[in-house]
Amino acid sequence: MLIETRNIFKIYDEGLESEVRALDDVSLTIDRGEFVAIIGQSGSGKSTLMNMLGCLDIPTRGDYILHGTNVKDLSDNELSRIRNKEIGFIFQQYNLIASLTVQENVELPLIYQGIDAEKRSRMAMEALEKMSIAEKAKSYPKQLSGGQQQRVAIARAISAKPSIIMADEPTGALDSKTGHDILGFLRQFHEEGTTVILITHDNGIAASADRRVRISDGKIVEDTGPVIKYPKAAEKKAAEAEANSHEEAAKAAQEAMKAAAKMEEELL
Amino acid sequence: MNVLSTFKMAWRSIKGKRGRSVLTVLSIFIGIAAVMTIVSVMEGMKEYTRQQYAAMGSNKIDVSIYSWSYDENGNPTNQKDYFPILEEYCKSLGDMVVGVTPNARANGTVVYGTVNSANMESKYDEETYELISSPPQMYYGSSQYSKVNEHEIARGRDISYLDIEKYNQVAVLGSKAAEIFFGNVDPLGKNLQINGNNFQVIGIYKQKSTEGTKGYQQNQMDNVIILPYSARRLLGGEQMTAFQIKASSSENIKEVISRVGPYMKNFVPEGSGMVDVYSQSSWQEYENQYLTTIGLVLGGIAAISLIVGGIGIMNIMLVSVTERTKEIGIRRAIGARRSSIVAQFLIEAGMLCGMGGLVGIVVGTIGSLILGKLMYQLTIWPSIPVALGTLLFSIALGLLFGSYPASKASKLQPVEALRAE
Numbered sequence A: 001m002l003i004e005t006r007n008i009f010k011i012y013d014e015g016l017e018s019e020v021r022a023l024d025d026v027s028l029t030i031d032r033g034e035f036v037a038i039i040g041q042s043g044s045g046k047s048t049l050m051n052m053l054g055c056l057d058i059p060t061r062g063d064y065i066l067h068g069t070n071v072k073d074l075s076d077n078e079l080s081r082i083r084n085k086e087i088g089f090i091f092q093q094y095n096l097i098a099s100l101t102v103q104e105n106v107e108l109p110l111i112y113q114g115i116d117a118e119k120r121s122r123m124a125m126e127a128l129e130k131m132s133i134a135e136k137a138k139s140y141p142k143q144l145s146g147g148q149q150q151r152v153a154i155a156r157a158i159s160a161k162p163s164i165i166m167a168d169e170p171t172g173a174l175d176s177k178t179g180h181d182i183l184g185f186l187r188q189f190h191e192e193g194t195t196v197i198l199i200t201h202d203n204g205i206a207a208s209a210d211r212r213v214r215i216s217d218g219k220i221v222e223d224t225g226p227v228i229k230y231p232k233a234a235e236k237k238a239a240e241a242e243a244n245s246h247e248e249a250a251k252a253a254q255e256a257m258k259a260a261a262k263m264e265e266e267l268l
Numbered sequence B: 001m002n003v004l005s006t007f008k009m010a011w012r013s014i015k016g017k018r019g020r021s022v023l024t025v026l027s028i029f030i031g032i033a034a035v036m037t038i039v040s041v042m043e044g045m046k047e048y049t050r051q052q053y054a055a056m057g058s059n060k061i062d063v064s065i066y067s068w069s070y071d072e073n074g075n076p077t078n079q080k081d082y083f084p085i086l087e088e089y090c091k092s093l094g095d096m097v098v099g100v101t102p103n104a105r106a107n108g109t110v111v112y113g114t115v116n117s118a119n120m121e122s123k124y125d126e127e128t129y130e131l132i133s134s135p136p137q138m139y140y141g142s143s144q145y146s147k148v149n150e151h152e153i154a155r156g157r158d159i160s161y162l163d164i165e166k167y168n169q170v171a172v173l174g175s176k177a178a179e180i181f182f183g184n185v186d187p188l189g190k191n192l193q194i195n196g197n198n199f200q201v202i203g204i205y206k207q208k209s210t211e212g213t214k215g216y217q218q219n220q221m222d223n224v225i226i227l228p229y230s231a232r233r234l235l236g237g238e239q240m241t242a243f244q245i246k247a248s249s250s251e252n253i254k255e256v257i258s259r260v261g262p263y264m265k266n267f268v269p270e271g272s273g274m275v276d277v278y279s280q281s282s283w284q285e286y287e288n289q290y291l292t293t294i295g296l297v298l299g300g301i302a303a304i305s306l307i308v309g310g311i312g313i314m315n316i317m318l319v320s321v322t323e324r325t326k327e328i329g330i331r332r333a334i335g336a337r338r339s340s341i342v343a344q345f346l347i348e349a350g351m352l353c354g355m356g357g358l359v360g361i362v363v364g365t366i367g368s369l370i371l372g373k374l375m376y377q378l379t380i381w382p383s384i385p386v387a388l389g390t391l392l393f394s395i396a397l398g399l400l401f402g403s404y405p406a407s408k409a410s411k412l413q414p415v416e417a418l419r420a421e
């Protein structure tokens, strides 16, 4: 299982009169290659759930198991690595960094991976091209329309080729035509094998997902159940990610061996 | 995490908030310029005093013998020819001593042709009353006079031991004295008349003063006539009671002083007088200490302004962290580690202060030039280590005062940071 929450709670001001149960005993599993919409009214706890699944937040109680690892046991650096490599976030407010150009924004996740400038630039341009916004690479976010900014934000989310995309109301600030385009991109990623978690309060948008999880007052009140439409693509994507991390591990091992050899040399 | 891109991004956010960045740089550069000015003026002064003492003759030790008991004729009871005793003893000190000579003025009128020292007058600067020129000074010297006083023979020869032994009537002239008496004529072999006695010029010293040397110093250095001290028998004068020793190094000065003093005491009867042995370089030490103290006091004041500037930096960085909470949240969401956030803010603070440092160096250089001119009439350029030190110091200041805001930024929870507006 890719994602599994076991009875998680997120409680603000617990025990006080102002106590809010943003998540109230949520157990949910999502498999590789799913396209899930999480729906619910404003304040129902959708964003809280996504932050939890995206390792941006930690549950008050309960366990979250990602890739078979309990997130509780991970260090801050390991969580950073997961957000960096495995998950691509898309937000309602685009969340681009104003002082950086479009291309630099898209390169940011790659910078944090320590990828060299040339490869970084290539990967960023690739992502921008995929979003049909490569011609704005040298512009600043301020100079773009909302829809263009969201396309840049999506390019940033996919530049590191994550296996999961989490989108929190990605069309909320856009007109319906532009919103439609954005949804089209999400479906495309899904077809390519990416697991997509889409948050929305709009039933129409939710209809484009394979599975709908409705949430109200922090509780799951409806779940249409798992559907995997493109299992082959999902498998391929998973294998790629695996190979990628193997490659990384191999590289690390190689470097460690080199360092050891050097130390030995120095000792002799 | 890529270092170069971190620098690039820091530069971007500094540029993005141009007005505030300029103010930040201003808040820090004044203190830095002040510290730099103080340090470089102090350094310049120390170097200046060092040069001054070096010009006066470094490593010199003065030996004076005083009397306070007199016989019925009014002559001091401890009158004795001390020089041979001292010279003998200095020889026994070997390498520690470079030379020893009497430090005694010879009096008399000096005549060559129509030039007569009796007709010469001292000239003084009208404003500062400093001596500009005077009649040549005449000194009795040993064969080591030039070594002790750091003269070099330009032409002819120096006074020799035999000149002293044989009571030869010879003289060595400083360059200025040679010019006064002989003008364009070659002085070597000519006879000067000193109190009516012929003294043959056997050597000329090289000019010692340079363009910047003040009048009275030039007078001391080059307007001199040196006679073998044995000429005292002919020309008269009191017993020689003042001598100069030149030690081979500044480290040896104390050692020589501690040996010569007690030794010479043996030859001065108890109660009849005293021996005083001291070195001018102890004044140099004293002066350096004095300068260091002033430097510390001024530096302390400047340091306060630096702390104020540093707190300003910290304040601005804290505001910046608060303002950019959302940005920090975004960066954390896409994979920045805590350490990347720390690095980002530290580098930003370091760069801001580094720029403050650069401006401070420019202003500090101007400051030390102006202050040096106003206070000491010197042109003081800050040394490269001082400038480099200033730059490093300012960067360190940025890192120091940036570390709290940076750590605060890195401790923000990703969700909370993302929720900020």
Ligand SMILES: Nc1ncnc2c1ncn2[C@@H]1O[C@H](COP(=O)(O)OP(=O)(O)OP(=O)(O)O)[C@@H](O)[C@H]1O
Residues within 6 Å of the ligand: A012, A020, A021, A022, A040, A041, A042, A043, A044, A045, A046, A047, A048, A049, A201
């Ligand atoms: N930091 C917080 N402190 C206190 N309460 C919070 C905090 N964050 C969220 N909540 C509360 O938790 C509940 C769920 O919030 P959440 O943002 O998950 O809702 P949502 O479903 O995403 O709503 P929307 O559709 O408006 O974005 C809300 O009642 C909210 O007020």
Ligand SMILES: [Mg+2]
Residues within 6 Å of the ligand: A046, A047, A048, A168
């Ligand atoms: Mg929400």
